């Protein structure tokens with residue numbers, strides 16, 4: 001499953017949010033491939049299309065796709081220098097696909113702020129600086145090494161150094177590596193560095209319970225939005241406290257609670273959707289009598305690789321896929337009706353999977 005790491009300064013509400021995520025957590029039996037670790041919360045990705053498909057197929061069960069959140073506590077000022085176990089935590093960030101940066105936008109006299117006052121932009125800059133410093137160290141080390149290797153005459157190293165110099169320049173100017181344009185070839189050369197500031201980031205602006213329905217009226221949230229807009233990053237206002245309460249409720253109680261707060265859905269759902277968008281993720285479905293199930297892929301995957309998400313055997317032995325789009329299937333009302341209309345296609349190895357494709361794979365074992 002794809003992973004987002006939760007970072008933020010102490011006392012901004014990370015643990016509260018993370019605990020809500022674990023509480024709301026997925027039925028782990030359905031996701032044997034997900035990590036079992038107290039710092040990992042597996043959540044189901046809500047998708048209304050699953051129920052519609054189930055209405056057509058009448059399966060024994062419905063299985064949403066899953067997404068993992070990892071609690072990466074412990075980033076403080078000086079983390080990149082290895083203070084307060086900081087370096088260990090930075091190493092965890094290397095493994096995630098995206099970073100959710102929780103910033104404090106709530107006022108509460110009783111809860112100490114590490115730098116003395118609520119100032120989300122300064123918080124963002126503090127964390128970003130640690131990430132930048134850690135990257136700068138990796139980039140400089142690598143430049144030194146590649147310069148030595150260049151003497152062997154391999155052009156690869158020259159290209160690598162050229163690209164890393166551009167990134168170094170950006171980092172020196174307090175800009176993240178993702179602000180630097182790199183070609184596909186360059187991206188391959190530097191991929192194994194796992195630069196922290198190359199990862200996509202979204203900001204979760206933690207507001208108080210009272211403000212959650214109109215979070216954009218909160219001046220701190222406005223500031224975070226302005227800041228994020230410059231970076232091209234996404235902002236999700238959320239109330240960690242509210243999420244903690246929502247996580248304890250289900251069904252009608254949950255609906256009622258959300259209504260009382262003036263919300264249409266939980267912040268966690270909005271966070272998941274934002275992460276999906278940020279990472280350019282698609283969902284495809286399998287729909288049989290046993291189960292109707294959603295699977296996550298990156299945009300642009302071809303049918304065999306998409307099949308590989310279910311099982312490596314599906315990818316290795318891939319022959320063909322029967323594909324119908326979700327819209328066509330729902331409009332037709334049944335698999336047979338879609339087939340009669342010629343909407344059930346046979347696709348080969350080069351087929352690029354679309355969001356909402358309902359797929360049936362044929363493969364050799």
Ligand code: GDP
Nearest residue numbers: 010011012013014015016106108207208240241
């Ligand atoms: P972490 O250090 O970032 O993991 O922060 P915690 O989740 O432990 O939260 C620190 C304190 O802030 C706890 O006492 C939380 O109950 C409190 N807190 C978290 N979110 C909110 C909020 O939206 N409003 C208020 N008033 N307190 C909150």
